[in-house]
Amino acid sequence: MASTLKRIDALKQAAFREDGIDGFLIFNSTNLTYFTGFSGASALLIPKNGESRVYVYGVNYAHAKAELGEFMVELVERGELMTDIAKQTKVFKIGKLLVDALNIESWRALAESLGDEKELAADNSFIRELRKVKDKKEIDLMRKAAELTSEGMRVAYETVAAGMREYEVAAEIEYAMRKQGSSGTAFETIVASGVCSAFPHGGCSDRKIREGDLVVVDVGATYKFYRSDMTRTFVAGKPSEKQKKVYQIVKTAQEKAVEAVKPNVKTKDVDGVARKIIGDAGYGEQFVHNLGHGVGLEVHEPPTLGPDSTDTLEVGNVVTVEPGIYLVSYGGVRIEDTVLVRRNGAEKLTIGSYALGEE
């Protein structure tokens, strides 16, 4: 709990530095979890002067009272969230209020409740910046999520074989992660075989894996809200020369890109390392996505590692490095790890080196 109060203090220091802003209102459910450590809140009002308030509906009220000891918890009746908040902004004498994110319809309801005299602005950038740098507690949880993910991938390696259906492989992976304490998957598990492996988000169907298929396995465990993300590519049986060649290019690109991950390096330059290796090998057009993305409470969050990214890496960022080559109507190869940016370079949180197939 203490760590979430520190996060609120950090947000106050960043957001209230600007003149005239004296309130921050949070609606996004992931941001609410970040600042309260609880997943059942509906809003959080952070005043410049006064004590923050968490708004909770009846269904979660007893739970919130039990978990949110250090917060003022307000019980909200259905349909009264915006008016309750508006009343409280008067008590706090809030003139200009920043909102993290809101649907256009709710935005209008809020603006109406606040009336004309109050200024309302949408700005998620302060929170994005905070969430990009993980604190010690977050890193511990992500290390655990990555450990569970690595265990899932070990099971994938043992399970992938001709004759298995894609979802049967996913069942074994998820069971292994869950039995060891995962709270669930970080995203829908991908087990994409044969021609489907050429679709980066190939999903997982009831297709039977065939001898010689490329099989892209992309999995993540969640542990106490924190996520992880890992991909390996296997061949069911003996890999062909072409498969080995494409695999080796992606593997080299991934290793060199991981080596390039350091504080103060531009994310587009890390992307460039992998993109150049794949481009020089003649597959530039077949690397159809960014090199990676931040991971944390969400599986995709800032910073982004792509050719157009403007981010610079910092100590405490947790990002994926995941180059791929996708040959439509043939198959695809992707290799991905979740890595932590440390003072001296990247630490791989997901771990596991596997053979492409039977050699």
Next chain:
Amino acid sequence: MASTLKRIDALKQAAFREDGIDGFLIFNSTNLTYFTGFSGASALLIPKNGESRVYVYGVNYAHAKAELGEFMVELVERGELMTDIAKQTKVFKIGKLLVDALNIESWRALAESLGDEKELAADNSFIRELRKVKDKKEIDLMRKAAELTSEGMRVAYETVAAGMREYEVAAEIEYAMRKQGSSGTAFETIVASGVCSAFPHGGCSDRKIREGDLVVVDVGATYKFYRSDMTRTFVAGKPSEKQKKVYQIVKTAQEKAVEAVKPNVKTKDVDGVARKIIGDAGYGEQFVHNLGHGVGLEVHEPPTLGPDSTDTLEVGNVVTVEPGIYLVSYGGVRIEDTVLVRRNGAEKLTIGSYALGEE
């Protein structure tokens, strides 16, 4: 695919009846799945006059081309979605455009791209109405999702026992559903034991179940995007007289409410049936949530079954019926099924009648 084109036609007929509206723009990812059958689109533009366009980023483009044979698919470069759409609205001569749902920041970007001459309005009600009534294909998929969920609950019944950790029970449930073809859970599985069972969204922790604990198990499988939702309450060991009494009240409330589910009945009246039984038994204050909610592509969608609901049931609605009694610091009981509204009444899609505990 044909069924998704029918859905677009139905939307056109509903939305373009009003004067002057000549375009519909869909951004919500679930709505996009509903109208395209594909989960990787970023936007769908439906003109009154002309052929609909699906907007897709590079990472999903090959996949979209393979799956969306009956749609025009537009490849979008990062950062150019709103301007691409704005250009196309000119080609279609669209004057007034409805949008299903959009974040305030994206809304402003869209409005800017469109310029002042075009009218923009947010309205999700047409799609909400369409999605409330499931077509045959949807019902088939929900039946399968419910069958997988019922299998998961059977495993829960066999697994819950003193000494098991909550997440270990969840692991067995999810494995059973997944092995039979589920694409994943419909929501985070709840296995909430002891005092935690008194929190309706009690989650699932590493707590060890103790002899005599109430254990609320709330699970759902997803099958080809469609979800299901089911809750049973067990006791680890021999139930006490108080546990049996509270359980029997909830069971009667659930059965009578399911019997009240019929076309043309107001959802608040169905809620009232259960609420009266629980209130008469002296636990009205401890039934802290609505009776139920619609289920489909999302686990919570219209219609709502609560005291303040304004919906009326129709043939083809799929809703949950889930009364509960939550005694803080003691434990809770909830019983829930997903039911289909048919001409003559409710058909339970989730099935399984279990003893509360050892008798």
